[in-house]
Amino acid sequence: MRHAKHFVRLFALLAVVLIAFLAVRAQVVPKDFGTLGRFRASAIKEAAMREPRHLGNEACSDCHAKVNDAWAAGKHHTPQCENCHGPGLLHVKVMSEDSVAAYPDRIKAFPKALRPxxxxxxxxxxxxxxxxxxxxxxxxxxxxxxxxxxxxxxxxxxxxxxxxxxxxxxxxx
Ligand code: HEC
Ligand code: HEC
Ligand code: HEC
Ligand code: HEC
Known part of the structure; x- marks a missing residue:
């Protein structure tokens, strides 16, 4: 048993590494990890609480009646406005605040709210x-x-x- 102390040292080192690993893991792994599967369960709630960025065509038709009517009557009424123009949330917010007439520069300031x-x-x-x-x-x-x-x-x-x-x-x- 001349070499016993080498084993003791080795296992002591492994034990320290294991304890350190478990301690760090307990700190960084979220509490609800694994309750529903291999992910953070509250991520679902957080995603559901986010404001939808795509609004659907109804959100565009009041202000863009002419484009909307042409689109609805034509051959291209399968792709929706936002399929081509990107999510409308920011654009609609900017355009809906107060009166657009009072801020004619607004479209110039925010034209990129929609995909160019x-x-x-x-x-x-x-x-x-x-x-x-x-x-x-x-x-x-x-x-x-x-x-x-x-x-x-x-x-x-x-x-x-x-x-x-x-x-x-x-x-x-
Ligand atoms: C509250 C009114 C309002 C709503 C709602 C609205 N827009 Fe607009 N939008 C405007 C105004 C005002 C302009 C600038 C004048 C114009 O080009 O008709 C504009 C401009 C645009 C432009 C041209 C942008 C550019 O850079 O030339 C596009 C594309 C557009 N809107 C798409 C949409 C889409 C898609 C929706 C629905 C998600 C939408 N808009 C909803 C008021 C609105
Ligand atoms: C020089 C003018 C011109 C350009 C540029 C052009 N098209 Fe066309 N396209 C036509 C004409 C004319 C027709 C036949 C239309 C008809 O019969 O009603 C047509 C028909 C089509 C059709 C129907 C299928 C077919 O072959 O008849 C599709 C889809 C189409 N174009 C997509 C596109 C796309 C996508 C682009 C851009 C990458 C494009 N076109 C660019 C003139 C053009
Ligand atoms: C999101 C998918 C989508 C995009 C993007 C799109 N289209 Fe279409 N397009 C369709 C569908 C689907 C139809 C078949 C008609 C329908 O059901 O609305 C169609 C029909 C057409 C036709 C008529 C073909 C026929 O029956 O004669 C032409 C031309 C055309 N598209 C050209 C274009 C051009 C030009 C663009 C770009 C400005 C474009 N499309 C972008 C999906 C799309
Ligand atoms: C198939 C793709 C496609 C769809 C669907 C689409 N657009 Fe467009 N839109 C375009 C393109 C491309 C331009 C730029 C036209 C140009 O440069 O001649 C444009 C331009 C515009 C403009 C500015 C110029 C104009 O014609 O007044 C407005 C506003 C607009 N779109 C609103 C809408 C609305 C609202 C809807 C839904 C009812 C919609 N678009 C659906 C591709 C699309």
Whole structure:
């Protein structure tokens, strides 16, 4: 047993490491971790308490009646306003406070509350032909070819909205 003290030291060290680990773990692991699964149970409540950032089309139609009517009557009434424009919460808050007429500069100050639309990237999210996309949704394989086929000139600055009205899809004359 000449080497016994080596083992004692080794196990003492392991015990210290284990105790330190348990002490740190008790400090950092939230109390409700694991009560519903391998996550913090109160995270669900916290997420549910957050204000929804997407409001739905009803939140846009009063102020943007003309766009809304064109959209509703056209071929493009499946994608919702916020599918293309991004979450509307901040924009609606800014625009609804007091009277917009009293603050004509407001839209200039806060135009980026909505996703800046380029009118091309948004379209291709849904309309670029891919293997798994349902064939009922009309899609285009190649932007350059589509533009030229439809009588346009393709450049780096070309946009779908050069020809299509984004709200109705109707081709501009
Ligand atoms: C309380 C009124 C109000 C509401 C509600 C509202 N808007 Fe607006 N919005 C405005 C005003 C005013 C402007 C600036 C004038 C304009 O372009 O018509 C504007 C501008 C915009 C623009 C152009 C932004 C730019 O940078 O040119 C977009 C896109 C837009 N709104 C989308 C939406 C969407 C989507 C919703 C619903 C989530 C919405 N708005 C709800 C009042 C409103
Ligand atoms: C398919 C994508 C798409 C959808 C859906 C959509 N928009 Fe737009 N919207 C655009 C694009 C792209 C532009 C920029 C048009 C341009 O540059 O010619 C735009 C421009 C606008 C503008 C500023 C110019 C204008 O035409 O008055 C407003 C306001 C607007 N959208 C509101 C809305 C509202 C409200 C809805 C829902 C009823 C909506 N949009 C749905 C893509 C969309
Ligand atoms: C969120 C998905 C989505 C986005 C983004 C989108 N579209 Fe559409 N688009 C559709 C759906 C779905 C239809 C089929 C008609 C319907 O059910 O509303 C459609 C129909 C069309 C059509 C008519 C096809 C036909 O039947 O003749 C054209 C053209 C079109 N979109 C062009 C565009 C352009 C241009 C943009 C960008 C400004 C765009 N789309 C953005 C989903 C989308
Ligand atoms: C030079 C003008 C022009 C440009 C730019 C353009 N289109 Fe078109 N697009 C047309 C014409 C014209 C049609 C045929 C419309 C019709 O028959 O009602 C069409 C039809 C479509 C259709 C229906 C399917 C088909 O092939 O008939 C979709 C989807 C479409 N375009 C999406 C887009 C998207 C997305 C972009 C941008 C990446 C775009 N278009 C750019 C002119 C254009």
């Amino acid at each position: 639309t380029t009118g091309t990237q948004e379209c291709l999210w849904c309309h670029l032909k891919t293997f798994e996309r349902p064939s009922a949704l009309k899609s285009i394989k190649n932007v350059e070819r589509h533009t030229i086929e439809k009588g346009g000139t393709f450049t780096a600055a070309s946009k779908c909205t050069d020809c299509h009205n984004p709200h109705t899809t109707v081709v501009k004359q």
